[in-house]
Amino acid sequence: MTPEELTQMRDQTRQKKSDCKHCVNVCTAAGCLSLRSDQLKDAIDKAVHHAGRQDEVTVKSVGCMGLCSGGPLVSVESGDDEVMYHDVKPEDAGELVQSLDTEPVKRLQCPSDMPFFTQQTKIVLENSGKIDPELLEDYIANDGYAALTKALTEMSPEDVIKEVQTSGLRGRGGGGYPTGLKWSTVAKSPGQKKYVICNADEGDPGAFMDRSVLESDPHRVLEGMALAAYAVGADAGYIYVRAEYPLAIARLKRAIRQAERAGLLGAHIGGSTFRFMIELRLGAGAFVCGEETALIASVEGKRGQPRPRPPYPAQRGLWGCPTLINNVETFANIAPIVRNGGDWFASIGTEKAKGTKVFALAGKINNTGLIEVPMGISLREIVENIGGGVPDGKQFKAVQTGGPSGGCIPIDHLDMPVEYDTLKQLGSIMGSGGMIIMDETSNMVDVARYFMEFCMSESCGKCVPCRVGTWQMHELLTKIIAGEAAPKDLDLLKELCEVVQNTSLCGLGMTSPNPVLSTLRYFEHEYLERLNTNGHGATAEAASTEGA
Amino acid sequence: MSSETAKPKVATIWLDGCSGCHMSLLDTDERLVDLVNAVDVIYSPIVDPKQFPEDVTVTLVEGAVSSEHDREMALIIRKNSKLVVSLGDCAVTGNVPAMRNAFKTTELLDRAYKENAAHNAKHPTVGLSPLIEKAQPLHAVIDVDLFLPGCPPPADAIFTLITDILAGRETQVTELTRFGR
Amino acid sequence: MNMSTLATPQVITLQIDGQDVSARADESILDVARENGIDIPTMCHLDGLDPVGACRLCLIEIEGTPKLLPACMTYAEEGMRVLTDSPRLQKYRRTILELIFAERNHVCSVCVSNGHCELQNMAVKLGVSHVTVAYRYPKMEVDSSHDRFRLDHNRCILCTRCVRVCDAVEGAHTKDVMGRGVLSAIIHDLNEPWGDSDTCTSCGKCVHVCPTGALVEKGTASSEMAKRTQFLPYLTRMREHHS
Numbered sequence: 019m020t021p022e023e024l025t026q027m028r029d030q031t032r033q034k035k036s037d038c039k040h041c042v043n044v045c046t047a048a049g050c051l052s053l054r055s056d057q058l059k060d061a062i063d064k065a066v067h068h069a070g071r072q073d074e075v076t077v078k079s080v081g082c083m084g085l086c087s088g089g090p091l092v093s094v095e096s097g098d099d100e101v102m103y104h105d106v107k108p109e110d111a112g113e114l115v116q117s118l119d120t121e122p123v124k125r126l127q128c129p130s131d132m133p134f135f136t137q138q139t140k141i142v143l144e145n146s147g148k149i150d151p152e153l154l155e156d157y158i159a160n161d162g163y164a165a166l167t168k169a170l171t172e173m174s175p176e177d178v179i180k181e182v183q184t185s186g187l188r189g190r191g192g193g194g195y196p197t198g199l200k201w202s203t204v205a206k207s208p209g210q211k212k213y214v215i216c217n218a219d220e221g222d223p224g225a226f227m228d229r230s231v232l233e234s235d236p237h238r239v240l241e242g243m244a245l246a247a248y249a250v251g252a253d254a255g256y257i258y259v260r261a262e263y264p265l266a267i268a269r270l271k272r273a274i275r276q277a278e279r280a281g282l283l284g285a286h287i288g289g290s291t292f293r294f295m296i297e298l299r300l301g302a303g304a305f306v307c308g309e310e311t312a313l314i315a316s317v318e319g320k321r322g323q324p325r326p327r328p329p330y331p332a333q334r335g336l337w338g339c340p341t342l343i344n345n346v347e348t349f350a351n352i353a354p355i356v357r358n359g360g361d362w363f364a365s366i367g368t369e370k371a372k373g374t375k376v377f378a379l380a381g382k383i384n385n386t387g388l389i390e391v392p393m394g395i396s397l398r399e400i401v402e403n404i405g406g407g408v409p410d411g412k413q414f415k416a417v418q419t420g421g422p423s424g425g426c427i428p429i430d431h432l433d434m435p436v437e438y439d440t441l442k443q444l445g446s447i448m449g450s451g452g453m454i455i456m457d458e459t460s461n462m463v464d465v466a467r468y469f470m471e472f473c474m475s476e477s478c479g480k481c482v483p484c485r486v487g488t489w490q491m492h493e494l495l496t497k498i499i500a501g502e503a504a505p506k507d508l509d510l511l512k513e514l515c516e517v518v519q520n521t522s523l524c525g526l527g528m529t530s531p532n533p534v535l536s537t538l539r540y541f542e543h544e545y546l547e548r549l550n551t552n553g554h555g556a557t558a559e560a561a562s563t564e565g566a
Numbered sequence: 567m568s569s570e571t572a573k574p575k576v577a578t579i580w581l582d583g584c585s586g587c588h589m590s591l592l593d594t595d596e597r598l599v600d601l602v603n604a605v606d607v608i609y610s611p612i613v614d615p616k617q618f619p620e621d622v623t624v625t626l627v628e629g630a631v632s633s634e635h636d637r638e639m640a641l642i643i644r645k646n647s648k649l650v651v652s653l654g655d656c657a658v659t660g661n662v663p664a665m666r667n668a669f670k671t672t673e674l675l676d677r678a679y680k681e682n683a684a685h686n687a688k689h690p691t692v693g694l695s696p697l698i699e700k701a702q703p704l705h706a707v708i709d710v711d712l713f714l715p716g717c718p719p720p721a722d723a724i725f726t727l728i729t730d731i732l733a734g735r736e737t738q739v740t741e742l743t744r745f746g747r
Numbered sequence: 748m749n750m751s752t753l754a755t756p757q758v759i760t761l762q763i764d765g766q767d768v769s770a771r772a773d774e775s776i777l778d779v780a781r782e783n784g785i786d787i788p789t790m791c792h793l794d795g796l797d798p799v800g801a802c803r804l805c806l807i808e809i810e811g812t813p814k815l816l817p818a819c820m821t822y823a824e825e826g827m828r829v830l831t832d833s834p835r836l837q838k839y840r841r842t843i844l845e846l847i848f849a850e851r852n853h854v855c856s857v858c859v860s861n862g863h864c865e866l867q868n869m870a871v872k873l874g875v876s877h878v879t880v881a882y883r884y885p886k887m888e889v890d891s892s893h894d895r896f897r898l899d900h901n902r903c904i905l906c907t908r909c910v911r912v913c914d915a916v917e918g919a920h921t922k923d924v925m926g927r928g929v930l931s932a933i934i935h936d937l938n939e940p941w942g943d944s945d946t947c948t949s950c951g952k953c954v955h956v957c958p959t960g961a962l963v964e965k966g967t968a969s970s971e972m973a974k975r976t977q978f979l980p981y982l983t984r985m986r987e988h989h990s
Contacts, residue, residue: 304927321924326800326820479905479924479931481801486846489929490880510879517842520815521803554708655856658877665854668886700884705877713877717856740871745848746855746862 019281020289021167024158031159039074040118041095042066045147047082047233048226048265049387054108055090061108062092065115075118081234083147085134086387093147094118102128102135133403134385139366141374142350143390146234151269154276157237163282165356166241169248170290173356178249179205182352184360186372191217191308191345192423192449193525194438200342203332204250207340212252214243214294215336217313217345218259218266221305222421223472224380225452228346230388231376232259232266235350236273240283240296242349245356247294250342255294258313260301270298305422305476309524310335310343312478323480324524345450347376367393371437375451381418382457384409391436398432401455412457416540420449422469422476423529425536426462445536447529462541463548466533467495473530484527487518491534498548505549512538574623574732577609578653579643581636582663582701583629585611586718587654591626593721601725604732622647624731626724627710630656630663631702635695644708649731652704653724655717655745663701671697716743761827770823777805777818780831787831788840788872790847790865791906792819793956795979797915802847802906804840804869807831815839837873844869845878850929851887852901853959859972860960866904883929890935892942895965896954898933903961905931909953916982921947933961952978 019027035041044050044059059079066075083091088104092114103126106114110126117123128135140146149156157163169178183198204212216239220228232239243255259267274296277283285293299317306312307322314336316322335341351373355363364372371393377400379386384406391400397417401407408414416426425446427434434440438448456465474488494511497503515531522528538545580588588611594601608619618639625647631640644650655661666674674697680687704710714727723742730737757772763780770779775798780787790802800817807818810828818831830836847866855861870876887900907924910933914920921944925934935944954962955974963972 306927326817474928477928479927479929480799481803482843482846482850482904483803485905485928485931486850486883489883490846490849493881513842514880517839521806521839521843523800523803523817652877659848659854660882661854661856664882664884665852665857667882667884668852703877703882705879706881710877715876738874739876740874744855744871745853745867746858746864 019163021171024163024167024288027155028158028161028164031155035076035159038076039096040076042075042077042114043080043083043093043095043147044077045081045083045089045091046079047146047230048263049082049086050089050091051265053090058090058092058106058108058111061111062114065111068112069115071115071118075115078150079152080148081146081151082143082230082388084138084143084388085128085385087385088128088387091147094122102130104128134387134389134406137399137404138390139374139392140390141354141363141366142231142238142347142376143234143388144354145238146230146388149235151234151236152272154237154273154280157235161357162237162353163241163288165353166244166248166282167288169245169356170288170292175205175249175251178245178356181356181360182249185351185355185363186360186367187348187351187355187363188371188438189344190347190351190375190450192420192447194448197344197348200332200344201246201249203330204252204340204342207333209340211254211337211339212250213336213339213341214247214250214252214255215310215313215317215341215343216243216255216257216349217308217310217343218257218263219301219308219313220263220346220450221260221308221476222450222452223469224378224418224454225421225450226378227376227388227451229263229266230378231346231350232263233269236266236269237277238353239270239346239349240273240277242344242352243296244283244287244294245352246342246344246349248292250340252342253293253295255296256299256317256336257296258299258301258307258317260303262303267298267300274298304478305472306478306524306526309526312524313343314341323478324526326523347451368435368437370439375436375448377451377453379405379453379455381454382408382412382414382460383455394435394437396433396435397427400436400453401432405455408455408457412459415456415458415460416462416465418446418454418456418465418533419452420447420532421452422472423447423525423532424449424452425532426456426465426540427536428540430540445539446532462537462544463495463499466537467492467499469533470495470530473526477527477530481521481523481527483518484522484524484530487514487522488527488530490514491518491531495534498545501548501550503549504554505551508545508549573604573606575608575619575621576605576728577619577622577625577643577647578607578611579609579618579625579627579629579639580611581627581629581639581657581704582632583654583656584662585628587626587628587656587716587724588612590654590716590718590721591724594725595721597725601728605728618642618646620646624649624651624728626651626653626728627657627704628653630660631698631704631707632663633695633697637698637707640704640707649711650704650708651712651714651727651731652710653714654719655715657704657710658713658715659745660701660703661717664703667700671699712737712739714739714743715745716747717745718747719743720747759823759825761823761825761829763829764831772823774823775819776807776821776823776827776829776831779823780818780829785831787818788869789819790869790904790958791908793908793912793976793979795916795983796908796911796956799907799911802904803843806836806839808833808836841873841875842880844873844875845880847904848875848878849880849882851883851885851903854901857969858902858960859963859967859969860902860974861970863970863973864960865958885929890941891965892940893944893947893949893965894942895949896941896951897963897965898941899961899963900932901961902959903933904959905933906958907933908956908958909933909962912952912956912979916979917948917950917952919946919948919950922953 092103101122187197188194312324331341470492789805798819800820805818806815808830890898913922
């Protein structure tokens with residue numbers, strides 16, 4: 019597809035949309051789909067036909083609208099007006115269609131001034147819930163592939179890297195490594211063959227940002243990867259996506275096929291000499307395969323285990339070639355950066371953290387779902403305002419960020435801005451964007467043990483400290499919870515945290531003590547309360563006897 | 567008498583062990599005479615008292631903690647001793663007694679007293695302390711001050727450790743002995 | 748990382764434990780240290796096999812690098828200042844060794860490798876007289892299905908030397924690792940009994956590279972199983988000459 023053809027398709031699709039009086043968007047991402055939003059969409063379709071209004075009303079499957087707790091979600095666009103509906107059932111379809119030219123259905127309507135919608139800044143999710151993820155035209159109508167065309171026609175690879183550097187974008191997968199720096203390292207690494215890999219092996223408990231992006235706007239990721247490949251000089255790419263995301267996989271496959279057919283992937287992209295192919299690789303459910311060296315091993319068909327770095331994948335990655343690995347959200351930011359310029363992106367967020375971040379709100383919070391907020395927003399704003407606070411009149415206790423590698427932040431620090439460095443100071447990490455909110459009923463030792471159990475069962479078993487250390491720490495936490503641990507067991511736990519943190523081979527092992535360390539930092543009394551100060555600790559198990 | 571009571575009081579005991587460590591202690595041969603002159607052995611399989619005494623300077627413990635009786639003894643030993651030494655691999659690591667830990671105690675007793683019994687197949691009920699679920703090294707049950715691994719620890723190692731304790735010296739035990747042997 | 752393909756390896760100088768030493772850029776810190784009489788403890792490393800950096804005993808401190816790095820997979824760089832035996836490293840090594848002892852059922856006194864065991868010797872070297880972490884006491888299998896050899900999972904420390912020698916030196920790749928975390932285990936082919944393996948050539952290399960009594964020759968009694976690893980560097984060197 020040449021730039022001209024692209025523009026043509028964009029304008030045609032836009033025209034078609036404005037010809038339509040109403041557009042009814044039904045969320046068909048995994049959350050709403052599990053509430054049978056597909057049946058809802060059929061029901062609305064039928065109601066539209068029944069009313070004989072199929073020429074002026076479009077019914078569309080779209081991606082995630084964010085407010086998963088209110089699913090199935092429907093939005094109705096009428097000209098410039100948009101009305102959001104929550105908890106819509108197939109039997110509401112008729113009423114909904116009847117209301118199109120009159121007053122909205124009050125009982126299903128989301129308040130238009132709801133902070134959940136008004137307080138967000140959308141870059142990554144700009145198309146989510148608006149376009150049909152299965153239609154290439156829909157993406158193109160929203161400036162899709164305009165950035166790639168612009169790069170191929172107006173920019174050198176160095177220019178693209180420059181824009182990304184100017185934007186100040188940092189890796190959204192957890193580490194927060196400057197993306198532009200990574201790109202320029204790969205670009206400068208000597209080698210004929212280079213690869214681009216998209217890490218879509220999202221595995222943190224309670225995190226579903228990447229899944230949602232892939233399900234709602236798959237072409238955005240493909241475009242980001244193609245721009246990266248152009249910038250670093252790669253001609254092949256892989257998306258490593260976990261097999262537990264069947265809908266994301268299906269939509270990615272379709273998107274790749276569409277892009278190839280439209281000449282936006284493959285040879286002579288956009289009529290240029292640039293070629294780039296993308297293949298999917300499915301992860302078999304190992305958390306450690308989100309670690310880049312383990313991911314590379316898995317793509318190569320080997321056992322998914324990390325290896326020591328250096329050398330970093332930028333020097334020696336897939337099949338020994340320089341490899342660029344970024345996660346889904348990082349790639350999803352690229353097209354807007356190239357389209358609007360790095361300066362535009364850098365104007366959002368704070369001095370040290372630019373742009374926005376997508377978070378998945380889960381746990382004890384009213385508005386569970388997906389949000390995108392500017393960097394530097396306070397945790398309080400997220401929890402109390404956007405998230406709508408803690409349900410059932412309970413007291414907020416802590417927010418867990420960063421998944422199993424992260425930590426728990428208590429109420430006293432709720433006014434801290436969400437940034438890489440501040441979260442680190444608080445003993446947690448930005449991570450990939452999971453946010454689990456806990457109320458007064460959660461005990462923090464239980465929380466620590468939950469995450470330790472996760473790390474223990476997800477340890478790949480290659481290095482000793484992670485393989486056995488996580489088991490030992492889990493055992494000690496279990497003992498503390500059972501009230502069978504002595505003070506010296508707590509000392510041993512702290513010692514093991516230090517050893518595992520400093521000696522493990524990869525990030526998974528090194529960060530596995532974090533949930534313990536951060537809960538110890540803010541909630542040590544909950545540990546102390548459960549210690550048995552009389553016993554030797556270990557005797558408790560020995561005391562259980564079996565009758566002879 | 568007064569010079570006698572001023573001597574350090576030593577106790578030795580075996581819990582779930584094979585007595586090999588005590589044999590190794592006896593293997594110190596003529597140096598035993600020096601030891602006996604330096605200390606009072608007030609409780610041991612090789613001396614008379616049946617009650618574990620109070621106010622012991624050093625207790626050498628052979629064997630793992632395997633039964634309720636072992637556990638009770640361990641607690642008494644800790645309470646009544648200034649210094650507790652784990653003597654040999656069973657006390658230090660659990661060693662052979664702990665090889666049963668992968669099985670349930672009922673499985674073990676069935677194997678020993680039922681499956682392999684020619685007649686009168688039943689678990690013993692009299693005179694045996696119930697087994698605890700897992701045989702444990704001594705320091706899993708009480709605080710232990712010194713460890714002398716080895717199966718058994720060599721006589722020289724035992725002798726050096728005791729004389730070092732009496733002289734108030736620190737012993738580099740891994741230079742004298744190791745796990746197994 | 749194998750950098751031996753470089754045409755002319757650069758010669759550099761660095762400092763290990765305050766001692767000035769010279770090295771080629773393709774030499775690991777472990778190699779350079781050993782050349783200079785500085786002993787860094789290792790369990791998974793074996794001369795002649797590709798390093799994996801898994802046991803974490805050879806971790807070293809490098810000035811200016813916050814992370815501890817495995818000496819077996821860290822390559823010499825000009826001006827590097829390396830510490831191999833700081834009190835912190837000693838402490839971590841002892842804990843790691845304790846973790847290994849606690850993981851499975853290492854009963855030295857009844858082991859055929861008693862007295863010839865690298866794990867046992869390592870405890871002596873690092874001054875580990877007892878294990879402070881809890882023993883796991885897992886129930887593990889013993890595979891005696893092979894005519895000549897035996898695999899006792901109770902004594903395996905998952906160093907993967909056997910896997911590597913079988914793959915890279917013998918070329919059979921009979922052995923590999925299955926499962927993850929503490930449930931990881933050495934398997935033959937697709938987890939079949941060793942004796943049923945179609946790919947095993949019965950060469951016995953795995954037995955002799957095994958640091959403990961996990962892989963042994965049948966017919967050995969307690970303390971009789973001495974390993975002979977000398978063949979490996981020799982074999983590797985001969986191959987390099989021919990290739």
